[in-house]
Amino acid sequence: MIPRYSRPEMVAIWSPETKFRIWFEIEAHACDAQAALGVIPKANAEAVWRAKDVEFDVARIDEIEAVTKHDVIAFLTHLAEHVGADEARFVHQGMTSSDVLDTTLNIQLVRASDILLAGMDRVLAALKARALEHKDTVRIGRSHGIHAEPTTMGLTFARFYAEMARGRKRLEAAREEIRTGAISGAVGTFANIDPQVEAYVCDKLGLEPETISTQVIPRDRHAMFFATLGVIASSIENIAIEIRHMQRTEVLEAEEYFSPGQKGSSAMPHKRNPVLTENLTGLARLVRMSVIPALENVALWHERDISHSSVERAIGPDTTITLDFALNRLAGVVEKLVIYPETMLKNMNKFKGLVMSQRVLLALTQAGVSREDSYRLVQRNAMKVWETGADFKTELLADPEVTAALSPAEIEEKFDLGYHTKHVDTIFARVFGS
Secondary structure: OOOOOHHHHHHHHOOOOHHHHHHHHHHHHHHHHHHHHHOHHHHHHHHHHHHHOOOOOOOHHHHHHHHHHHHHHHHHHHHHHHHOOOOOOOHHHHHHHHHHHHHHHHHHHHHHHHHHHHHHHHHHHHHHHHHHHHOOOEEEEEEEEEEEEEEEEEHHHHHHHHHHHHHHHHHHHHHHHHEEEEEHHHHOOOOOOHHHHHHHHHHHHHEEOOOOOOOOOOOOHHEEEEEEEHHHHHHHHHHHHHHHHOOOOOOOOOOOOOOOOOOOOOOOOOOOOOOOHHHHHHHHHHHHOHHHHHHOOOOOOOOOOOOOHHHHHHHHHHHHHHHHHHHHHEEEEEHHOOOOHHHHHHHOOOOOHHHHHHHHHHHHHHHOOOHHHHHHHEEEEHHHHHHOOHHHHHHHHHHHHOOOOOOOOHHHHHHHHHHHHHHHHHHHHHHHHO
């Protein structure tokens, strides 16, 4: 991923240096297990660990690979240059390249998951803080982009919190799904390596042995992982879209923090654009871009092919790096989001009480008017508000068919804003606990 949308901690997981370090640990632990079983001399296993503090030369490995055309063999050759050819002759005993590659990929994805979970925690904390801050800040709810009924800004943040909390649970499950390793040898039969070696290596690296591998770890695990990241990205976009709407000039119920010295347009000095949330919408697309290739990687030929390899070399780092950046950008946006409660009230009252139409409809039905007639009476007066800018309550009080069923006091009561917020505490208890 390009540096513009990258954070160093996540990038480091996917560096060649990190990859080769994990490869070394897998091989070294496997040698220990083989020595314990009496398959190789203990002295040879101990010799391998002499390279534990070595900084593997990436350029040298690339140089060897240019000849061998095989990355794992290139690494093993370079390792032998440090350990000694004779001492290293039992390295990779009974193993195949996928044992190293697949186990390493899963370790990297687990580590990436931990960073992503921390990012989600930051987003959740920001959403909860803003939800509590604006629990009773009334704003208009919208359906189809049109004014519907009153809600609160706190409820908006609370629903985003609940959505991201579900995403976090899914990511925890995806992390567990991917937390497997395989040291099972060619075609996964353990013919040339004892299953105890796999168990030992996995234990040392914090993994569970793969239930059954066919030389590769089954890619349905990875498909679930990347699909989960795609869902989280869509939740990020869901929040970003709402903020982008709120920042529209004719709405302006909230806006991204605009820092001193910031410029919104090269041509128009007045502009304050929602550039961060627009960026998040784009980043979400990049994350979701990995989902279909990950699903297509599930179907491999027989016990293995490498059609998945090129895909994962790209989507492993790119997707986790992008989502990590997006989560932290979103957290920053929510933390600093500037909210305008007065504008929310102004927008809600733009059509002079129109948003209380359902309360009047229900009151008429309770008063004995048929549903069809009640709807007709309310809509008749509502259309005057849309078309002429009339006051909804005034029109209702002047409609003899309406006042025949409801007294002026009963009509007046239907415009009590508190009616729509009376269960906010109940909803908050469901989302955040008591």
